[in-house]
Amino acid sequence: MxxxxxxxxxxxxxxxxxxxxxxxxxxxxxxxxxxxxxxxxxxxxxxxxxxxxxxxxxxxxxxxxxxxxxxxxxxxxxxxxxxxxxxxxxxxxxxxxxxxxxxxxxxxxxxxxxxxxxxxxxxxxxxxxxxxxxxxxxxxxxxxRPRNVIIPSTPVASAPLAGELVGVRTVYLEPGGLVAAARPTEVTTILGSCVAVCLWDEQLRMGGVNHFLLPSVLEGQQPSGRHGESAIPMLLKELERLGSQRQHLRAKVFGGAHMAGPPPPGAKPGLGQRNAEVARRLLEGLGIPILAEDLGGSAGRKLRFRTDDGTALIKMLGKG
Missing domain, CATH: 3.30.450.40 (GAF domain)
Structure with missing residues (x-):
């Protein structure tokens, strides 16, 4: 609060x-x-x-x-x-x-x-x-206002909205979801302690991104896109379904903030840190190199990721 x-x-x-x-x-x-x-x-x-x-x-x-x-x-x-x-x-x-x-x-x-x-x-x-x-x-x-309101579950209009890049689909990624696209897509999401893993295929020039809230499945839960241990393999599977090969994928990782402010010295790893650690561990195990990351801190982030060229832009929330 x-x-x-x-x-x-x-x-x-x-x-x-x-x-x-x-x-x-x-x-x-x-x-x-x-x-x-x-x-x-x-x-x-x-x-x-x-x-x-x-x-x-x-x-x-x-x-x-x-x-x-x-x-x-x-x-x-x-x-x-x-x-x-x-x-x-x-x-x-x-x-x-x-x-x-x-x-x-x-x-x-x-x-x-x-x-x-x-x-x-x-x-x-x-x-x-x-x-x-x-x-x-x-x-x-x-x-x-006025601004364009992006509603993720609606079909993309055939004509671009004002301010939308021609030929580029725009999608707002909600927590627990993922986007994998062969066509040029700009994905936007808001991150706090959550982590987004962006994967880009440098050969096919396509990619995807997930947004997970927890590092692993808690007792009594089913694996889903909300958990890093399942969200990252799910994203990889979707890109492989579109034709990607693992050796051509490159990663960028964002989020993992400690939203309650800087943790005191000696404190146990917070949720954001644990989310970041599971992303690094799984990507290393999959042999996918991390080209860039912006993790930790105590502020949220707004991420914009382009699936066709791998560009990722971060804006720290609450900053000028």
Whole structure:
């Protein structure tokens, strides 16, 4: 909580949205959400950011009705299991929370949260504190509009969006996912303690990237893209399916931050460090050289990776 508050208060206005998105995905553990700016006293919603929602559902949420409309007009948060869902619209099924972004007693935005990470068992007290923080300090995130909202589960438009590179697909990679592409693709993701392994085939000029949250499978869990020990072999398998040979692959590794601030001397390795270590260990075992890495620290990162030329760009979140 303290780290999130520090990040929000210490970030310039044009970087607040990235911090808000990181809090949603990394600290709250939400995989599907939509953020809207509110105008005309709650009668109009403008898109600001989204992740994981289908285009149909996202467009339905833009109509200020149901829970979203009530929050936009009255500024009273909805929390699953704690407040009434009377009046909810069909497309709001599965909503975990909907909070207003408020400044000077006026509602400026609405954040709707849907699917959470599987290990989440509802909203705990720390989650509620983070939601209160976003409600009270999140308004500057709305200042970046207009912007293109990338919804990962929708088909790519045949014509490029404004600002999109012609002939290059753009994808937002959510936690636990991976992208392997033979066609030119720019992949964007937000990393905290998570790690992204980027693999590039220098012969075929194609590549892919994953985004894992945990180094290994915990007891009672099934191996998935959320775990480094399975996410890295999964990415390799997808690239080999597209024709890559292991000896032609090169790696770049990013993330692994200690989000609670620098660890004290002698402390056990944190989650971010353990994620980084499993990436290095597995890549070494596979014989895939690491050409570049940016790991550790106490700040999140925004990664942009091009699958066709292996270019990786990192922006530290919370920096100017």
């Amino acid at each position: 303290a780290a999130a508050l520090q990040r929000l208060d210490g970030t310039r206005e044009d970087g607040v949205l990235e911090v808000v998105e990181e809090i949603i995905s990394q600290l709250l553990g939400c995989e599907e959400y939509a953020l809207f700016a509110v105008e005309e006293d709650g009668r109009r919603l403008l898109p600001v950011a989204a992740m994981g929602l289908s285009l149909e559902r996202f467009q339905a949420l833009m109509v200020p009705q149901g829970i979203v409309g009530q929050v936009a007009r009255h500024g009273v948060a909805y929390l699953l299991g704690r407040t009434s869902s009377i009046g909810a619209s069909p497309h709001e099924l599965g909503m975990t929370a909907c909070i207003p972004l408020v400044a000077r007693r006026q509602v400026h935005g609405v954040l709707a949260l849907f699917r959470m990470l599987p290990q989440k068992r509802g909203l705990n007290d720390e989650d509620l504190e983070l939601l209160d923080l976003l409600s009270e300090r999140g308004v500057p995130a709305l200042a970046v």
